[in-house]
Amino acid sequence: MVYDVIVIGGGHAGCEGALAASRLGCRTLMLTIKYEDIALMPCNPSLGGPGKGQLIRELDALGGEMARNIDQEYMQMRLLNRGKGPAVRALRAQADLAGYQRRMRRVVRSQADLEVAEGKVTDLYGGPPWIVETADGARYEGRCVIVATGTHLRAEIHRGDERFAPEGSSDLTTALERLGLRTIRLKTGTSPRVDGRTIDYSKMQIQPGEDLREGFSFDGELPRKRQAPCYLTYTTEATEALVLENLNRASLFSGAIVGVGPRYCPSIEIKMHRFAGRRQQVFIEPLGWQTPTVYLAGVSTSLPREIQEKLLATIPGLEKARITAFGYAIEYDSLEWGQLGSTLQIKDRDGLFFAGQINGTSGYEEAAVQGLIAGINAAAKVKGEEPLILGRDEAYIGVLIDDLVTKELDEPYRMLTARVEYRLSLRQDNADWRLMEVGHRRGLIDGERLARMQRRWEMVWAAKEHLEEAAVSPRQEVQEILTAAGTSPLAEPATLAEILRRQDVDYGLIVKLGGRPLPPEIAALVEVEVKYAGYLAKEKKAVERFRRLEGMMLPENWDYASITGLSQEAKEKLSRARPRSLGQAARIGGVSPADMSVLMVALHRERGMKS
Amino acid sequence: MGVGDTIAAVATPPGEGGIGIIRVSGPDSIQIVERIFHGKKPLSQGRNREMQYGLIKDGEGQAIDEVLAVVMGAPRSYTREDVVEIHCHGGMAPLRRILELVLAGGARLAEPGEFTKRAFLNGRLDLSQAEAVMDVIRAHSDRGLQLAIDQLRGTLGRRVTALRGDLLGVLAELEARLDFPEEDIPLADRERTARILKECAARIADLLAGFKGGRALREGVRTVIVGRPNVGKSTLLNTLLGEDRAIVTSIPGTTRDVIEEVILIAGVPVRLVDTAGIRQGLDEAERLGVERSRQQAARADLILLVIDGSVPLEEEDWLLMGEAAGREAIVLINKGDLPQRTLPEDVKAHLPCAPLLKVSLKEGWGLDELKKTIYDQVVGQGLEGVMVANLRHAKALEEALAAVKGAAEALDRGLSDELICVDVRAALTALGKITGESVDGDLLDEIFSRFCLGK
Ligand SMILES: Cc1cc2nc3c(=O)[nH]c(=O)nc-3n(C[C@H](O)[C@H](O)[C@H](O)COP(=O)(O)OP(=O)(O)OC[C@H]3O[C@@H](n4cnc5c(N)ncnc54)[C@H](O)[C@@H]3O)c2cc1C
Ligand SMILES: Nc1nc2c(ncn2[C@@H]2O[C@H](COP(=O)(O)OP(=O)(O)OP(=O)(O)O)[C@@H](O)[C@H]2O)c(=O)[nH]1
Numbered sequence A: 001m002v003y004d005v006i007v008i009g010g011g012h013a014g015c016e017g018a019l020a021a022s023r024l025g026c027r028t029l030m031l032t033i034k035y036e037d038i039a040l041m042p043c044n045p046s047l048g049g050p051g052k053g054q055l056i057r058e059l060d061a062l063g064g065e066m067a068r069n070i071d072q073e074y075m076q077m078r079l080l081n082r083g084k085g086p087a088v089r090a091l092r093a094q095a096d097l098a099g100y101q102r103r104m105r106r107v108v109r110s111q112a113d114l115e116v117a118e119g120k121v122t123d124l125y126g127g128p129p130w131i132v133e134t135a136d137g138a139r140y141e142g143r144c145v146i147v148a149t150g151t152h153l154r155a156e157i158h159r160g161d162e163r164f165a166p167e168g169s170s171d172l173t174t175a176l177e178r179l180g181l182r183t184i185r186l187k188t189g190t191s192p193r194v195d196g197r198t199i200d201y202s203k204m205q206i207q208p209g210e211d212l213r214e215g216f217s218f219d220g221e222l223p224r225k226r227q228a229p230c231y232l233t234y235t236t237e238a239t240e241a242l243v244l245e246n247l248n249r250a251s252l253f254s255g256a257i258v259g260v261g262p263r264y265c266p267s268i269e270i271k272m273h274r275f276a277g278r279r280q281q282v283f284i285e286p287l288g289w290q291t292p293t294v295y296l297a298g299v300s301t302s303l304p305r306e307i308q309e310k311l312l313a314t315i316p317g318l319e320k321a322r323i324t325a326f327g328y329a330i331e332y333d334s335l336e337w338g339q340l341g342s343t344l345q346i347k348d349r350d351g352l353f354f355a356g357q358i359n360g361t362s363g364y365e366e367a368a369v370q371g372l373i374a375g376i377n378a379a380a381k382v383k384g385e386e387p388l389i390l391g392r393d394e395a396y397i398g399v400l401i402d403d404l405v406t407k408e409l410d411e412p413y414r415m416l417t418a419r420v421e422y423r424l425s426l427r428q429d430n431a432d433w434r435l436m437e438v439g440h441r442r443g444l445i446d447g448e449r450l451a452r453m454q455r456r457w458e459m460v461w462a463a464k465e466h467l468e469e470a471a472v473s474p475r476q477e478v479q480e481i482l483t484a485a486g487t488s489p490l491a492e493p494a495t496l497a498e499i500l501r502r503q504d505v506d507y508g509l510i511v512k513l514g515g516r517p518l519p520p521e522i523a524a525l526v527e528v529e530v531k532y533a534g535y536l537a538k539e540k541k542a543v544e545r546f547r548r549l550e551g552m553m554l555p556e557n558w559d560y561a562s563i564t565g566l567s568q569e570a571k572e573k574l575s576r577a578r579p580r581s582l583g584q585a586a587r588i589g590g591v592s593p594a595d596m597s598v599l600m601v602a603l604h605r606e607r608g609m610k611s
Numbered sequence B: 001m002g003v004g005d006t007i008a009a010v011a012t013p014p015g016e017g018g019i020g021i022i023r024v025s026g027p028d029s030i031q032i033v034e035r036i037f038h039g040k041k042p043l044s045q046g047r048n049r050e051m052q053y054g055l056i057k058d059g060e061g062q063a064i065d066e067v068l069a070v071v072m073g074a075p076r077s078y079t080r081e082d083v084v085e086i087h088c089h090g091g092m093a094p095l096r097r098i099l100e101l102v103l104a105g106g107a108r109l110a111e112p113g114e115f116t117k118r119a120f121l122n123g124r125l126d127l128s129q130a131e132a133v134m135d136v137i138r139a140h141s142d143r144g145l146q147l148a149i150d151q152l153r154g155t156l157g158r159r160v161t162a163l164r165g166d167l168l169g170v171l172a173e174l175e176a177r178l179d180f181p182e183e184d185i186p187l188a189d190r191e192r193t194a195r196i197l198k199e200c201a202a203r204i205a206d207l208l209a210g211f212k213g214g215r216a217l218r219e220g221v222r223t224v225i226v227g228r229p230n231v232g233k234s235t236l237l238n239t240l241l242g243e244d245r246a247i248v249t250s251i252p253g254t255t256r257d258v259i260e261e262v263i264l265i266a267g268v269p270v271r272l273v274d275t276a277g278i279r280q281g282l283d284e285a286e287r288l289g290v291e292r293s294r295q296q297a298a299r300a301d302l303i304l305l306v307i308d309g310s311v312p313l314e315e316e317d318w319l320l321m322g323e324a325a326g327r328e329a330i331v332l333i334n335k336g337d338l339p340q341r342t343l344p345e346d347v348k349a350h351l352p353c354a355p356l357l358k359v360s361l362k363e364g365w366g367l368d369e370l371k372k373t374i375y376d377q378v379v380g381q382g383l384e385g386v387m388v389a390n391l392r393h394a395k396a397l398e399e400a401l402a403a404v405k406g407a408a409e410a411l412d413r414g415l416s417d418e419l420i421c422v423d424v425r426a427a428l429t430a431l432g433k434i435t436g437e438s439v440d441g442d443l444l445d446e447i448f449s450r451f452c453l454g455k
């Protein structure tokens, strides 16, 4: 039989892709090397944080699974950036890894229209339909294929002079090359795991979880749970001396590795080498309720085993720690820039989608959202619907994918809030308002969830309107309330919104002045919308400007080389990237304002000739 | 297609007679010019395509120039939009001032080749002419680019780069804390950040003051005459000026102090600065004079290096040639009426890029050639472009200033970091319009080179 969608890979990208496609009614097959790989977190068992937290919220609003899964299976939950504004506040969770994987496996295996099978894909060809062959001789046919193989393509693990290939997929790389696809080498690394019972926690700082009401999912309240603490300790001078002494034994420095690693996730070797004389943080993160093993975040390393052991001995609390799995660096293939389109389909390869780390990103959340979008777009292709492309002005997801399409990566890509132009508007607290309707239209959000979202925001807008209209005068009792709250009295009548805009006033005080009492999560939203109204209005203007060029679509197979007046560099870059719109073209490095003018003229001629 | 706003630019820079044209195109063009044009009747009530005589006045009612203005109503104009042309004859300075007024009135400075682009997009030129339009855009922008690059080599470039560096540092600190809240980054010292921001604001304001009204155009292109004593520097000033302003004697070391005078060359003001002759081993007063000469030379837009051709080159000549290398400079070998002991080739070998002229100030030959060379050096190479670049830069600096002030104010009000980032980022984007750099890549570089982040 011919599947509508075949997903290769059962990681975070694969799971979301397979779930989205099958939930949209496509007959879907998900292939994974092993069942145990499903929703695996090969690095630290934590989700969220700045940038990534926003991604999970957006994924939830579009009907993905990750948010619900972590809300059920967390061991610890915290809200980061509490002291800063709401746009950059972010949830971060420690997962019970086994529980997380167990639940996700259950979800995918009980999903209607979704078949899950073990099998290592060794060949991929045709298209469409695409033929997928596995090592054990099975052969499948699919209208669409989503490649979500993570770091597995031609992977090579390095540790000191040890070098070995994990259960790899070099056959699949070869198949991709036969399809004419080009790859680059990237690298990442991971820290040792140790037996938590051999750690002396008394020498460390404890980091407990927080009792929060809202989790990642907009679906109801966060279940209350017993939480496990993390711990914090630091490297010492002895650590630095040891690492620097053995620097040439690390694969990364001995020249064994050519791939480029992420700067935001440096190995301990790089930290000591580049930032000498500084102690570094080491976080102890639990891996699960059922296992004594803990993860040491902050000491990602490719040093030989015996040095890793000595290294831990220099860190307070880890002197006697027994390593259960050594750290390593891993090099792998990822897709070269210029081949991926904004729908996550490979350009000119009808029905062949790529999602996750294979696209050059790093991180579970980054992988998951790509899987979701690839799943939605594969389904759209099968059903003959419009693809879903989110703009940079609509979602972090939009920024992420647009960056993958327009920017040539020189390191694994991680979501950062700093990459997002309209950060104040794209908040984690309003992801539902921004995207749930899209999820509903696509068919991944049911009417009930949508209605709940709408009720929530109707309350917010009504309250905001009320605050903007309700005025108070500088009566004595008003002045007393204000002074008692530590803010200055009124000089003239003011609206409640004006008062709320003050830095030192919160909604609680507004209620005392006659504002309507609201549930705390609604009050928080109102506060944001009112306090930042000025900045939000500015962003809205910028977004309008941004949209003008985004709306001017470029012909899909335009021959840029033949356009006179374009600079050589612009010709080359545009021919490779083949942007969708003038706006996207402008973001490609090497395309100048003059090139943009030329493009506009050429576009006009193109249209004129057609009509 | 982006068509819709009103654009303006110098269409023709002043030629020999000093007449230059400013062209304004777009829906608000008539209204914008009408507000500054004072003729017999309001501009909009004149006949289409009829030249109207009047004065351009600024907001304070100060007259800038006598002009002829002509309205070409849509669609019977080059761009098929309402177009107004202002013909003025006061030279570069008023031309620029008028353009500034038009921009202040709501027009936007046209992009390279934009009038032609509009003509095309509005159907004035047919599709077959698209190629030609694209060529025009390319050519204009290449020239603009070269000018921009030239300009950035100078002090402006250095100062903007330094500013950008400081603001990037501020932004990196704020952003790093937002994206890596669990890291050990020392807490932002708000007072220090506020101080840096205020300092940056002051520096931008300072730069901007230099731009206002176009220093070079109002004060004249700073042209400093340097040379050894007795080579004829003061004679040169007097000759170009047409009057005996500086004292001329045959005694070396006559000029002790700096003398400045403005002359017009084809409508472009040139500020001539005569200096004391450069030599070594002097008394205190003379040494001071020499020191001032050096300072003047350092500030010059253009250096006129005078060499006495009747004697062999001396050590000071070599020193001066060394200083002039890499700057805008013209070398004059004077006293061409006397037997020559210095060969032009010797000088050329040392200063290959600077134009070299032989003159005799005493007999008065070589002077027209000199004026033309000065004009070419400062004007011919595109003062129009320089002016436009200046205007763009000034606009960008104004934006940057407003944004930095906004950030400082937000900081004062105790707003949180991500809001301060908004304005700092806007300031960097504005400065990027001058240097042609974008914020994003540089920001991440800055963050990761400053802080050890990530687990
Ligand atoms: C060692 C290491 C360290 C990391 N460190 C960090 C970090 O510090 N910070 C961070 O944010 N992220 C880190 N990551 C990245 C993060 O783990 C990934 O980005 C994320 O898990 C990628 O998800 P994915 O779905 O794209 O791929 P994966 O989760 O890798 O899933 C790949 C799936 O594809 C399947 N598969 C592969 N080949 C085949 C085949 N031929 N046939 C069938 N199935 C196949 C596998 O069985 C698996 O199910 C690290 C990853 C690794 C491996
Ligand atoms: N023969 C000849 N003499 C000239 C010429 N130009 C200037 N002189 C004479 O050279 C002498 C010095 O002229 P100045 O103009 O005072 O020289 P200066 O460079 O200003 O000298 P200081 O001010 O002393 O540095 C005067 O006697 C001039 O008349 C020329 O072209 N030919």
Ligand SMILES: [Mg+2]
Residues within 6 Å of the ligand: B233, B234, B235, B246, B247, B254, B255, B275, B276, B277
């Ligand atoms: Mg003199």
